[in-house]
Amino acid sequence: MKSLLSQGQWAFLTDLRAYLDGLDPALVEATRRENIEDPMQPREHGRAFLRRLGADGWLGVSWPREFGGQGRSPLEHWLFAEELYDRRLPNGLLTLNSIGPVLIRLGGEAQKRQYLPRILAGDLEFAIGYSEPDAGSDLASLRTRAVRDGDDYVVNGQKIWTTGASVATHLWLAVRTGSVESRHKGVSLLITPMDAPGITVRPIITQGGERTNAVFLDDLRVPAEQRVGEENEGWAAITAALNFERMFYHNEPRWELRQLVGWADAAGLLDEDTAAAHEVQTTIGELAVDVEICRLFAQRGARILAEGRVPYAEASANKVWWGELRQRICDLGLDLIGEDGTVAYGSEFAPAQGHLERGLRSSPVWRFGGGTNEIQLDIIATRGLGMTK
Ligand SMILES: Cc1cc2nc3c(=O)[nH]c(=O)nc-3n(C[C@H](O)[C@H](O)[C@H](O)COP(=O)(O)OP(=O)(O)OC[C@H]3O[C@@H](n4cnc5c(N)ncnc54)[C@H](O)[C@@H]3O)c2cc1C
Incomplete structure (x- = not known):
C-alpha cells in the first residue's frame, strides 16, 4: 500500500494513525464494541467518538476548506475511511461521505450554513428515506406524497429499510411532488428533523442481527426551504448521493x-x-x-x-x-x-x-x-x- 501512496498521502496516514493512537482508549474501545455489534447505526459512543474527531478537525477530510473541511483529495478521504474501518470505528457513514458532499454540490446557501458545520462537528446523523414497500429498485415509482400548503409541504406515506432512523437526527427524504406518472421527473428531496411530529419509526431486525426500520409519515410538515434543489428535481440529489454511497x-x-x-x-x-x-x-x-x-x-x-x-x-x-x-x-x-x-x-x-x-x-x-x-x-x-x- 505504501508504495501506491504519494509522500503527502503517506504523511497524512501517518498523522491520522498517530492521532487515533492518542485518543482516550476507553472511548475507542467502547465505540469499537458498539460498532461491531451494529455498524449500521452509531449510537451513544459512536456519536461521542465522531464529536471528538469533529472537534479535532478530522471530519470532512476531502471537503473544501471554505466549508470547514481539510481540502484534501478524495484519495485521502478514502484512506481515512479505510483506517477507521480497519479499527472498526465509525467514519461518519453516509452523512459525511454522501449527504454532505451532495449538499455542497446541490444544497442552497442557507442549507449549507445550517447543516455543513454541524455535520463536521459530528452532531448530525442522516437516515436515508428513499425505499418504500412498493418502490425499491424501481424507485421512480415512489408514492410518499408531499403537498404544498403555504410555506410547508405536508407529507404522507411510508418508507422502509430506513437504516439508522432510530438514532438519526435528520431524514433525507424522497417524496412525490408531481403525478405518479411523472416518475423521476416528479420527485423532490426534503430534509426533516427525525423528532418532527408525524414521524413514527418501527424496527426491522435483519437476519444478521442488524437493525433497520420502517418509517411512517403522517401529516408531517416540512418547510419548503428544506427542499434540496428545485421542486420535482430531486432525482439529481438522490442519484449523486447513491453514487457517493456506493464508493464507500x-x-x-x-x-x-x-x-x-x-x-x-x-x-x-x-x-x-x-x-x-x-x-x-x-x-x-x-x-x-x-x-x-x-x-x-x-x-x-x-x-x-x-x-x-x-x-x-x-x-x-x-x-x-x-x-x-x-x-x-x-x-x-x-x-x-x-x-x-x-x-x-x-x-x-x-x-x-x-x-x-x-x-x-x-x-x-x-x-x-x-x-x-x-x-x-x-x-x-x-x-x-x-x-x-
Ligand atoms: C440492509 C439494508 C439496508 C437498507 N438501507 C436503506 C436505507 O437506509 N434507505 C433506503 O431508502 N433504502 C434502504 N435499503 C433498501 C434497498 O435500497 C432496497 O432493498 C433495494 O433498492 C431493492 O429494493 P426492494 O427491496 O424493493 O427489492 P425489489 O426492487 O423488489 O427487487 C427484488 C428482486 O428483483 C430484482 N429486480 C428488480 N428490478 C429488476 C430489474 N429491472 N432487472 C433485474 N432484476 C431486477 C432485484 O435485483 C431483486 O433481486 C436497504 C436495504 C437493505 C437490505
Whole structure:
C-alpha cells in the first residue's frame, strides 16, 4: 500500500494513525464494541467518538476548506475511511461521505450554513428515506406524497429499510411532488428533523442481527426551504448521493479476511505442510487478491472524484464486488473451519469470534442495500460499457 501512496498521502496516514493512537482508549474501545455489534447505526459512543474527531478537525477530510473541511483529495478521504474501518470505528457513514458532499454540490446557501458545520462537528446523523414497500429498485415509482400548503409541504406515506432512523437526527427524504406518472421527473428531496411530529419509526431486525426500520409519515410538515434543489428535481440529489454511497463500500472484506487469517494462524494452519493446510493457505491467498481488487475499485472511484467527475458504473462495480466478496469470504471461511463454524456469533466457543458466521448471515442483505446487484450490473452494462437495453 505504501508504495501506491504519494509522500503527502503517506504523511497524512501517518498523522491520522498517530492521532487515533492518542485518543482516550476507553472511548475507542467502547465505540469499537458498539460498532461491531451494529455498524449500521452509531449510537451513544459512536456519536461521542465522531464529536471528538469533529472537534479535532478530522471530519470532512476531502471537503473544501471554505466549508470547514481539510481540502484534501478524495484519495485521502478514502484512506481515512479505510483506517477507521480497519479499527472498526465509525467514519461518519453516509452523512459525511454522501449527504454532505451532495449538499455542497446541490444544497442552497442557507442549507449549507445550517447543516455543513454541524455535520463536521459530528452532531448530525442522516437516515436515508428513499425505499418504500412498493418502490425499491424501481424507485421512480415512489408514492410518499408531499403537498404544498403555504410555506410547508405536508407529507404522507411510508418508507422502509430506513437504516439508522432510530438514532438519526435528520431524514433525507424522497417524496412525490408531481403525478405518479411523472416518475423521476416528479420527485423532490426534503430534509426533516427525525423528532418532527408525524414521524413514527418501527424496527426491522435483519437476519444478521442488524437493525433497520420502517418509517411512517403522517401529516408531517416540512418547510419548503428544506427542499434540496428545485421542486420535482430531486432525482439529481438522490442519484449523486447513491453514487457517493456506493464508493464507500470497500473495507469490510479486508476485515473479514483478517478474521479468517486469525483463525488459521491460531490453528497453526498458516505454516503447516499438510494437504488441509495447503487448502487453507491457497484459499486465503486467492481471497487476499480479491480484497486488493476491492480496494483498487474504491481507489479508482476516489481518483475519478478527484478529477471532479462522479463515478457511476465504477461505483456500481465497486458495490457488486464488495458485496459478493464479503459473502464469499465468510462462506469459504466457514467451509474451511468445518462444523465448528456453525457455532453462532455471541458464543465464546465460536471460531473467529463468530464474525464469519454472523458475516455469512448478514452478507445476503448487501445484495439489496445500496441498490441490488442486478440493478448495478445493468448500470455497468449501460453507463459503463455503453450497451443498449
Ligand atoms: C440492509 C439494508 C439496508 C437498507 N438501507 C436503506 C436505507 O437506509 N434507505 C433506503 O431508502 N433504502 C434502504 N435499503 C433498501 C434497498 O435500497 C432496497 O432493498 C433495494 O433498492 C431493492 O429494493 P426492494 O427491496 O424493493 O427489492 P425489489 O426492487 O423488489 O427487487 C427484488 C428482486 O428483483 C430484482 N429486480 C428488480 N428490478 C429488476 C430489474 N429491472 N432487472 C433485474 N432484476 C431486477 C432485484 O435485483 C431483486 O433481486 C436497504 C436495504 C437493505 C437490505
